[in-house]
């Protein structure tokens with residue numbers, strides 16, 4: 028909520044504010060088709076014509092796209108209390124429910140407070156062993172299955188390892204028997220949600236269209252799995268110290284009530300999905316980028332040799348794996364898995380002198396801000412050195428925000444960074460990958476920025 032004073036200042040400003048530059052479309056479909064066909068291309072084209080903020084209409088919504096880091100900072104951080112999440116997150120609720128990513132206000136604040144301790148440094152330190160154990164399990168599987176030769180879909184493999192890590196580390200469960208099922212459910216939901224966001228008319232979920240039926244069937248399976256996790260933990264006598272036990276044991280300070288099964292399901296589902304899909308995508312793009320930049324791969328391998336010399340990386344090694352971290356950071360710049368972050372103002376607001384009318388969906392496109400020529404030299408070039416301590420200090424605030432910002436900053440950002448460093452350091456000591464397809468993977472901007480059709484790679488013995 029805005030305070031009375033800040034509210035007065037904003038309302039005085041709104042009177043003199045300029046209207047947002049507008050991209051007009053057809054009288055009926057407006058810009059729906061262009062946005063649906065190629066949303067990134069649409070923003071890129073209009074950014075050149077109108078600058079770093081403009082509005083457009085699609086049939087069901089008013090959209091405002093921005094590629095200006097100062098505006099992002101204002102919305103996510105400085106005046107965050109005037110914003111709720113954009114329409115797209117309402118669509119996500121159909122499968123994530125009212126968990127940390129989609130809830131708002133005091134309820135969100137209370138849930139965040141409950142979950143936060145599971146991501147504290149000491150907790151993360153204890154989880155590093157699980158992270159490397161999962162990476163080693165994958166290495167072993169590859170050695171047995173491919174014997175250092177063959178073609179893999181790297182996106183599926185990275186999905187397997189990140190899913191294993193989240194399930195084991197945060198919920199103490201092994202999901203290896205359910206990988207295919209989970210992968211299908213997440214992929215169907217990702218396509219279904221993006222399609223629904225872009226649709227002018229949204230058919231109710233109970234109506235048996237083929238897409239609704241497929242989505243409902245996948246989400247039923249997923250629900251069954253999540254409720255199964257809750258039930259088996261209830262029936263266990265062993266004490267655990269993970270996120271699941273924190274969520275299940277948490278009690279409301281005033282009423283002493285515990286979370287309902289439905290709320291538990293929503294929080295678990297959210298962390299399960301937000302916690303593996305994004306990191307899997309980042310790691311997939313990372314292997315692709317290394318395959319295109321052999322000198323960076325060589326540098327990375329040299330660091331692993333110096334720091335680890337064949338041993339499994341540990342928590343203590345992380346600060347020494349500097350270049351590995353830079354490679355992860357640069358991958359998240361070029362391919363931010365959460366490529367768009369959206370908010371809606373609760374009251375009219377002014378940003379950069381422009382009026383943001385109450386309720387408009389403001390979409391902050393990290394994918395384009397991360398490649399914006401005003402803030403990045405050779406923006407499309409893979410150059411991990413940008414994130415060296417000397418150079419990183421001059422990166423403009425919010426010209427890089429792969430994990431969002433302000434109070435709704437990703438709760439798993441440190442978890443993800445550690446996980447990515449450890450998985451890369453473990454795998455690259457055994458294997459390396461070259462492209463097994465001739466074409467560069469196309470972007471598939473769903474809720475997450477997936478490489479279309481996955482990335483096929485040759486799996487080869489690491490040149491140590």
Ligand code: HEM
Pocket residue numbers: 112127128129139193297298301302303305306309363364365368369428429430431432434435436437438439440442443
């Ligand atoms: C490379 C990996 C990841 C990326 C790029 C990423 C990105 C993001 C972004 C951009 C947001 C903010 C969304 C917004 O403001 O609307 C977010 C929120 C969130 N992320 Fe992540 N994430 C990653 C990994 C993880 C992991 C590993 C977990 C959990 C284990 C996680 C759990 C969450 C949750 C629960 C939220 C909502 C937080 C809240 O609003 O309180 N994410 N993530």
